[in-house]
Amino acid sequence: MSSSNFTQGNSLASRDVRNVIHSYTNLSAHEKTGPLIIETGKGIYVYDDNGKEYIEGLAGLWCTSFGFGEKELIDAATKQMHKLPYYHSFASKSTEPGILLAEKLLEIAPSSDLSKAFFVNSGSEANDTVVKLVWYYNNSKGRPEKKKIISRQKAYHGVTVAAASMTGLPPLHNDFDLPIENITHTSCPHYYRFGLDGESEDEFSTRMAVELEQKILAEGPETVAAFIAEPVMGAGGVIVPPKGYFEKIQAILKKYDILMIADEVICGFGRTGNMWGSETFGIKPDILSCAKALSSAYLPIAAVLVSQEIYGELVRQSEKHGAFAHGYTYSGHPVPAAVALRTLELMEERNILEHVQQVAPLFQKRFNDLQDHPLVGEVRVCGLVGAVEIVADKKTKASFDPSLTLGAKAVAYMQDEGLISRAVAGDNVALCPPLIITEDEINTMFDRFKRGLDRVAADVDENNWRAG
Template sequence: MSDINSLPLRDARAVVHGLTNLSLHAQRGASVIQSGKGVWVQDIHGRDYIEGMSGLWCIALGYGNERLANAAHKQMLELAYYPLTNHKSHQPVIALAERLLSMAPAPMSKIWFASTGSEAIDCAARLCWYYWNAVGQPEKKKFMSHLLAYHGNTIAAASLTGASYAHDKFNLPLPGFIHLTTPHFTKNGQAGETEEAFCDRLIANIEQRILAEGAHTIAAFFVEPVMAAGGIIVPPAAYYDKLQRLLKKYDILLVCDEVVTAFGRTGEMFGSTTMKLQPDLLVCAKALSSAYIPISALMISPQVYEPIARQSGELGMFGLTMTYSGHPVASAVALETLNIYEELNIVEHVRQVGPCLVNGLKQLESHPKVKEVRGIGLLAGVELTANHGRECAKLVEEEGLIVRAICDTIAFCPPLIISEAEIQELLARFTKALNRL
């Protein structure tokens, strides 16, 4: 059988590409990436790029990590697959669940595994419904989230997502999904309004909406500690404190979507710690395996899990399952990923190099094309003047740096292992593209 790299090259037009203009793609084709090492990738023409987005916010340990490849290989030979149904289990998933519970930023009881962040968010929504049915409040069916939030692309996760591109012509969002003002002070604050007053106004508006809908109908509020795909939005410090008090007042569950922010990205192991959140449910994915293999995890607090277990006993079965939930190979790779984070002291590394990225970008705020720079840890965004995002991202790629344009915000999310010297090179390439713009 031929090696894949020796096969005749095609231009990827046979593949449906997400977050892509499909009509334009039919004309221009794809940039085909061939290989990667560390924070660098190389295309089929031999050109090198700094991967400034960790692929899709996910390849935290960079490319070519032999330990993760070896962990997958070893587990494939020992036990390539086994389901978690009908009282069956396996050692890698047991060890991974215990490890995650020991790391959790809030008291958690159990872990539910899936393959993607979208799946885990979908399962979180289903568990919220299951929980409220178990405690005798079946009217609690509606969900709240923020405008511009990104929670995934299954039907429920896309309904939670507050972006029109996930809804248009897909018949979404479903009924019962409520989107509220994005907690972006510089964009949504009113003239003369302080951050504190801004937070108070948003919380008052949320409370009014809760009362209008009926608190007895609201199941949960889904939040991202930092809104990544919404344009790298870091909510004001007081916002989540006030929101959590409001949710407790009306007995509404808090679900934290840490698909992007978990495992060191914000300078803490979890973004919930950075933003002082105490979730009832927490979803993580992406960096859980450094994207070397698909896996996601849903952490469930004791107060939520106990009624779920009781109701399962009454029904005779917990009717949620997925073929690849807790896949042994994915679990083994995730365990090794967590070992590497610990050995590298990845949180401390992010604290050391993160300011180099964010402060380096902030030095560009005087540039005539820059409106605002936002960021925390190794997660940053440069908002440009109107209608320049896509053009800028193209110029940046020409300079050998891969970023993502989110409307007019250029997003940066480099692998967590990036060095200060590599950040300086990233900044130099971006600055050169910005000057060309």
């Protein structure tokens, strides 16, 4: 039951049920329980319509890096609304916020090879655009057969047709008739789940690279255009790459002239302790997509950064066809661009990267302390993002029956304790708090997290679910 005292009358909750389709929600169950209605937010906290406080332990959807109510970002939006509330970037039009934001993004980009920025409105749109750019690029180079994009099982790249196709999670494909043609998937680099007996982490990474090469050869190197990867796989379970993984993968890509696409939608802007996850894991992208914390999620905006070589082919094609015929009504919208620019400025002014590096050791310690919990099989953590995997048997790594939905039960208990977390890819429970979180708040967050896990453990013992 939500905090909204859901009834079948004319309450806000009942009106929601009658009128709103909710993302990633069991719609049948939602009709019976109604929503949790969040009314206000301040710092790392949000408050429901009954005034109950919650730590927003997932920064909304991995995105609200400055927390809630940041006056500087609100003022940036308000100032720009008064000055120019909207304009577009079609037909050689531009605005000051878009120009300055592009300059700033390229200044802080993880590679000097990234030379141009294209603005969109979400991570899904960014990755959908990436697919089109890769295909357009290879057509320009006279390689119409070089179109396949390799993603990974358990990857998450968005929900538009092409982005959801690159996503390696079955629920995003089931009955949506996805994936589309020219999108394929290679193995998930999750050492805990897929490492072989006696295989070291480095050996596992080597095997992942060998499997990728075998897939490229089976598909035909002349048909494979790009490989896309999140530095840390978010919705797939917060999977941190094993030792040496990206170094070995990129060597294979270079061998067969395949573009490296870094999906920095979650990892970008400080989440892993560096500005980019690519810096944390030694990735040198030809294309980079970013979103979410770009504006601390205060307004929708995302970007695709491309190398000068790729941009050169866009220019060539625009000469051929008369225009680069791609773009969105709100691409480079001046108000989100102004907020995003102020967000990046605040990161520097307030030394947010240094703050993350200072508090991350405690965040990681509190996660690692959960390794001894009777339900926890693995702890995965990097910077200020992490998850625990709930298992039925710590020695064999056996999972619980999926029908028990223990990850979801844990999240519900945590919510009752005043913490919003998220179950991802089954029984993995994730935290990804606002980057401004303090050490005291980290301790409070994990105290609530553990109480939620303890309540699930009590249910497991009471119902003897391990025996099933």
